[in-house]
Amino acid sequence: MVEAIQIQVNGEQRGCHAGATVGDLLRELAIKTERVAVELNLEILDRKDFDHRSLKPGDRVEILSFIGGGAPVEVQGKGEDSVHAE
């Protein structure tokens, strides 16, 4: 039995094997490493270090990639009343 530890991934609690690396986590989540950025406890990791950085209990991992955007998605739907100024 491999010991399990608790970490946080993209804001959610999650278990992983003690000694697992960031690369292991990405493979477990089926996330391709190209075109993602990974932040480990606010430190942005170089892609070539993914397999060398092991995860410790309580680590906070953020995995980000590119999505459709141009206008901020968070505020869509606000202030959409039409303008009658003209």
Added chain:
Amino acid sequence: MQNDRLIIAGREFTSRLFVGTGKYKDFVETKKAIEASGADVVTVAVRRVNITDRSKENLLDYLDPKKYTILPNTAGCYNVEDALRYSRLARAAGVSDLIKLEVLGDERTLFPDTAGLIEAAKILVKEGFIVLPYTNDDPIVAQKLVDIGCPAVMPLAAPIGSGLGIRNPYNLKIIMEMIKVPIIVDAGVGTASDAALAMELGADAVLMNTAIAGAQDPIAMAEAMKYAVYAGRLAYKAGRIPRKLYATASSPIEGML
């Protein structure tokens, strides 16, 4: 217009229309609209990967980074710290050093916080980023951004997503005359004539998202914008006639009965 290329930080672009990738129905529509727009540069946002539903497809599966210049943005950032963090994440996610820098000041208007923008731009330029700042139609701020080392400046036409068109053509004109780097009018365009007007004023390019994605037929609007930007550029290069209050006959009087 054969050799009328837009050059920003040594990169050459054929199209003077830059497009965003937000608010489309799905990736297929995104791809079709971008193809119809003829754009070379497409902006994208940086967000958390959905780890619970891995079936979600990736935008970059639909937009070939070899075909398009991917321009990540810091949309949604309301302070310098966040803008820096997202810029660095965008670079780590790995397409280039290009960043469309947004530091927003307020949720209702999405107007830029220009003090924060200048501060963030300074730091990012030092870190080797190619910073394209989304700014107000303020010529002084635009000049400061150029002095910092931004290779282009992106003043707004109107609030993001508002579709109000060019609200302050005179300020934009002053920016275009004063600023010696490419000016990309960004945000606020509603329809094709707005884009044409921006180009006629002397903009080097126009960036838009909602005007296309939010149209009844986004693909048709994307095509309309392609022609509008092209026509506006042609008209600018051709040199318009001066405005006069009274008529000037086009036909000669001589030879009349």
